[in-house]
């Protein structure tokens with residue numbers, strides 16, 4: 407598939423972040439790519455508040471932190487794994503579903519997902535009394551399929567992503583359901599920004615925020631609100647070495663389609679990023695770093711051993727970034743880590759932690 411081309415003509419001269427991709431010619435209009443303003447983000451926060459949790463923040467002091475970060479560095483965990491549905495995805499799905507008029511709600515929604523967005527779309531639909539017909543990939547974890555069903559969604563199974571997208575298009579065409587996008591568009595970015603807004607309200611004076619990146623929907627919002635509130639606060643994105651969707655898009659100067667990739671962090675493995683989130687990340691993210699599967703497993707093992715947190719691999723990516731490639735940059739800083747998800751069954755979590763313990767023993771993320 408051809409990469410989507412994105413214009414730079416409308417971009418403001420100065421961006422808060424320091425990513426500077428080579429950009430190419432336009433097929434997307436300027437008006438489509440306006441970032442959410444502070445009033446947009448506050449309005450989204452107000453809209454989704456009845457259906458979401460203001461997730462807690464915990465200052466992380468433990469042997470693992472003390473061994474790696476000499477004080478006065480301090481780490482704060484935004485425990486977004488305690489969000490409704492187990493991930494931040496509920497924020498974007500609800501913001502999209504709340505925008506539907508009565509007719510659209512009556513026709514219901516559809517979505518495609520390997521897991522967490524399916525649960526979020528099902529939950530969001532249930533919140534407004536709409537039905538959800540969701541296509542999940544055959545590889546989706548059964549626990550996630552069960553969670554989506556729990557919220558009343560009808561689940562269809564697709565053998566692969568390409569077939570899944572065809573199925574969703576057919577559902578939209580024949581049933582008039584609204585497609586709820588997992589990461590693209592201003593409503594998702596405004597909604598994920600509410601997570602960042604809460605974080606800055608809960609911890610004053612953060613020097614840096616570290617955010618996992620799949621396609622960039624979460625990071626686009628957290629970065630946008632961070633730069634609106636405090637342009638000096640650095641925003642670091644963390645993505646798996648195995649995917650590099652954002653890294654490759656930055657190198658190419660446009661949102662890239664990379665196809666199917668495999669990583670332990672299945673939630674961070676979308677086949678592409680898209681124009682809006684890509685542009686928002688370009689404007690407001692300072693740097694994107696890569697972590698290996700072993701580093702994420704090691705971070706998950708540390709989060710379990712020292713914080714008693716059960717995170718899926720994606721939820722450990724920010725910790726892996728902070729303890730790994732970002733450690734020197736975060737030394738002495740006041741740092742926020744977004745712990746974004748927990749949708750993992752007991753057996754898979756056990757395997758993740760055992761792999762992490764082995765990686766730690768082999769020196770991965772060593773102090």
Ligand SMILES: Cc1ncc(COP(=O)(O)O)c(C=O)c1O
Pocket residue numbers: 493494495522523588589618619620621622623624625673674676718720721746747748
């Ligand atoms: C738990 C979790 N973390 C991170 C991500 C990545 O989010 P994004 O694609 O918005 O970058 C996802 C996406 O589904 C997720 O479920």
